[in-house]
Amino acid sequence: MESSHVTALQSKHAGIEAKIRAELNRPAPNDAMIQELKKKKLRIKEELAAI
Secondary structure (H helix, E strand, C coil), rough: CCCHHHHHHHHHHHHHHHHHHHHHCCCCCHHHHHHHHHHHHHHHHHHHHCC
């Protein structure tokens, strides 16, 4: 089960990274959205490191 959890977290991490890149490519990026996405990404990264 731990392996599938890690895979799910890695997938979420990659998805958030894609959302951040997409937002940064917009003409007027939403800084608040980018900040929130980065926080989510960091929480996932920390959870992965704890496993």
